[in-house]
Amino acid sequence: MTPTASPHADGAVRVRGVIKTFGVGDAKTVALKGIDFSAAEGELHLVVGPSGCGKTTLLSVVAGTLDWDEGDVSVFGTRLDGMGKGAVTRFRRSNIGFIFQQFNLIPTLTLVENVSVPLLLNGAGRRTAEEKAAQLLKQVGLEGRGNKRPTQLSGGQQQRVAIARALVHEPRLLICDEPTSALDSATGHQIMDILSGVARAPGRCVIIVTHDPRTYRYADRITEMEDGRVTRVLDGAALGEFVSMTH
Amino acid sequence: MYLLALKMLLGDRAKYIMLVGGLTFSSLLMTQQNGVFQGLLSWTTSHMRNMRASIWVVESRVEQVNETKALRDTDVNRVRSVDGVDFAVPLFQGVMKARAADGSDKQVQLIGLHGGTLYGRPAVMVDGDISQLRVPNTVVVDELAAQPTRLGAGLGRSLKVGDTFEINDREARVVGICKTERHFFGYPYVFTSYDQALQYAPRQRKMLSMILAEPKPGIPAEEVARRIAAETGMKAYTVPEFERSTVAWIWRNTGIPASFMTTIILGFVVGVAVSGQTFYSFVLENLKNLGALKAMGAGNGLLAGMLLFQAITVGVIGYGLGLGLTALFGLAVAQSGQPPFKLVPLYLVQTFGAVLVICVLAALFGIRKVARLEPAIVFRG
Numbered sequence: 001m002t003p004t005a006s007p008h009a010d011g012a013v014r015v016r017g018v019i020k021t022f023g024v025g026d027a028k029t030v031a032l033k034g035i036d037f038s039a040a041e042g043e044l045h046l047v048v049g050p051s052g053c054g055k056t057t058l059l060s061v062v063a064g065t066l067d068w069d070e071g072d073v074s075v076f077g078t079r080l081d082g083m084g085k086g087a088v089t090r091f092r093r094s095n096i097g098f099i100f101q102q103f104n105l106i107p108t109l110t111l112v113e114n115v116s117v118p119l120l121l122n123g124a125g126r127r128t129a130e131e132k133a134a135q136l137l138k139q140v141g142l143e144g145r146g147n148k149r150p151t152q153l154s155g156g157q158q159q160r161v162a163i164a165r166a167l168v169h170e171p172r173l174l175i176c177d178e179p180t181s182a183l184d185s186a187t188g189h190q191i192m193d194i195l196s197g198v199a200r201a202p203g204r205c206v207i208i209v210t211h212d213p214r215t216y217r218y219a220d221r222i223t224e225m226e227d228g229r230v231t232r233v234l235d236g237a238a239l240g241e242f243v244s245m246t247h
Numbered sequence: 248m249y250l251l252a253l254k255m256l257l258g259d260r261a262k263y264i265m266l267v268g269g270l271t272f273s274s275l276l277m278t279q280q281n282g283v284f285q286g287l288l289s290w291t292t293s294h295m296r297n298m299r300a301s302i303w304v305v306e307s308r309v310e311q312v313n314e315t316k317a318l319r320d321t322d323v324n325r326v327r328s329v330d331g332v333d334f335a336v337p338l339f340q341g342v343m344k345a346r347a348a349d350g351s352d353k354q355v356q357l358i359g360l361h362g363g364t365l366y367g368r369p370a371v372m373v374d375g376d377i378s379q380l381r382v383p384n385t386v387v388v389d390e391l392a393a394q395p396t397r398l399g400a401g402l403g404r405s406l407k408v409g410d411t412f413e414i415n416d417r418e419a420r421v422v423g424i425c426k427t428e429r430h431f432f433g434y435p436y437v438f439t440s441y442d443q444a445l446q447y448a449p450r451q452r453k454m455l456s457m458i459l460a461e462p463k464p465g466i467p468a469e470e471v472a473r474r475i476a477a478e479t480g481m482k483a484y485t486v487p488e489f490e491r492s493t494v495a496w497i498w499r500n501t502g503i504p505a506s507f508m509t510t511i512i513l514g515f516v517v518g519v520a521v522s523g524q525t526f527y528s529f530v531l532e533n534l535k536n537l538g539a540l541k542a543m544g545a546g547n548g549l550l551a552g553m554l555l556f557q558a559i560t561v562g563v564i565g566y567g568l569g570l571g572l573t574a575l576f577g578l579a580v581a582q583s584g585q586p587p588f589k590l591v592p593l594y595l596v597q598t599f600g601a602v603l604v605i606c607v608l609a610a611l612f613g614i615r616k617v618a619r620l621e622p623a624i625v626f627r628g
Contacts, residue, residue, distance in 0.1 A: 056623075094544070096544075098539070100539065106251075106536045117248075120251070121248065
């Protein structure tokens with residue numbers, strides 16, 4: 001299927017003709033085969049597809065955590081291709097928030113300390129960072145639990161902490177890798193409600209890689225991938241039809 | 248971030264205890280063994296500190312203070328005739344058998360001092376009067392010799408002034424007890440006059456062990472020693488020169504330094520192995536978290552700094568504990584003086600440096616791993 005033309009083509013994230021290979025010789029695998037992708041501001045954008053189709057590789061490229069071989073990538077108008085590793089790291093530090101499938105909270109730190117990490121990385125003082133972290137924990141419904149450790153929380157609560165951590169430094173782009181796959185249905189919906197609210201904030205974009213059909217109805221747009229290529233991009237009526245079919 | 252790095256490490260109790268334990272053991276091994284080695288080296292030159300002579304004149308082949316090659320009696324006058332020598336006196340030293348009250352034989356270091364000057368006499372008298380050595384058949388013994396297990400054997404107490412024992416079947420009456428630093432060979436000191444020492448010692452063709460000399464006021468001892476050596480053909484050492492020569496001889500001719508160095512190096516290797524392995528496993532277990540930090544924008548420099556900070560912090564704690572245990576060991580052996588023990592500040596600083604090197608090496612294993620870590624690892628399940 002040919003990708004549909006996107007009404008948000010000049011938005012938050014633009015990926016053009018990106019090729020990414022892993023390994024060499026006989027072990028060489030092409031994970032992204034000249035892929036085009038875009039996501040707009042104010043949009044919750046889902047990337048779906050079977051395992052091994054290249055979703056996570058695409059996410060890593062957009063996040064600047066993985067080098068690619070060919071093509072252009074820009075995030076909020078900043079071209080990542082051609083930037084040095086240090087510059088990409090600095091860009092990522094202040095402009096991108098991350099939510100991981102396994103939460104990746106540091107178990108030996110308290111919730112406040114975990115959430116304050118992005119602010120500390122951006123040079124904030126400890127007291128300021130912890131005050132802001134406490135505010136974010138309050139916003140995700142974990143007020144008064146800042147001194148607990150991640151292991152004292154349920155999976156859903158841990159993911160809320162991860163959301164607070166991803167948002168604490170007010171990044172413009174939120175990258176989420178399977179944020180609901182480790183959660184039960186009710187908790188998954190709560191998390192998606194929060195992310196959906198985040199995406200609506202002005203100047204912000206949320207990209208979620210997921211296998212979870214329960215999340216489709218929250219999407220403004222869905223990019224479907226297969227075998228390292230985008231097979232279709234769904235929005236509007238086509239998206240509604242897709243969501244009702246998969247439910 | 249550095250405070251959080253520390254909390255990450257402290258939160259993993261098992262690894263933290265293992266790291267601190269490894270570094271404590273390593274520091275203990277390095278400082279304690281070095282302390283015993285320095286103590287032993289200090290014993291090798293204690294003879295000079297007990298005698299306090301400015302210039303030591305010896306036979307030309309003698310390289311260390313605990314060695315004697317007899318000189319001719321006339322050599323004393325040859326030294327006295329050298330320009331710049333204020334005075335020079337003969338010295339006898341030799342290991343003799345002394346018989347305690349219970350009939351047991353004890354080996355002692357017999358020192359025969361010039362009767363007129365008593366030059367080379369011990370600095371501290373605990374009891375008695377050293378000038379009494381001018382009376383025939385008298386001796387001054389050190390506290391070690393006086394012990395009930397040594398020359399006090401059979402008395403049921405320590406030797407006192409007025410007690411007697413025998414040296415080579417001749418009576419020795421104690422006229423004083425003195426303090427000395429322990430001799431390298433471990434023998435207790437028995438001081439007597441030079442003439443009396445010749446009576447106690449088995450007769451040989453040459454009986455003069457060494458000559459002790461004092462430079463004239465205003466003339467450096469080094470200069471006078473150089474003149475004595477040049478004019479007499481004997482070797483003449485100042486105290487620092489003889490100390491250096493003695494220690495160098497020990498390094499060249501005994502296995503003592505090699506044996507201690509082996510243990511000290513082993514302590515270093517154990518420290519590197521235990522802390523390196525533990526720290527590396529700590530990094531491996533935290534790889535996902537470190538990957539997440541990297542994804543969130545922590546650069547390699549910051550992560551390396553955090554790992555170094557963690558490693559150096561446990562290094563400082565481990566060194567402190569190791570040094571504390573070494574000090575406790577030192578206190579425990581201070582009373583008996585066995586084994587010899589001496590903490591030299593310079594070597595403590597060097598050991599601290601070695602512990603820091605261990606920590607940096609341990610951290611390097613982890614830093615290497617983290618530097619190669621793709622932040623994208625956090626997206627892989």
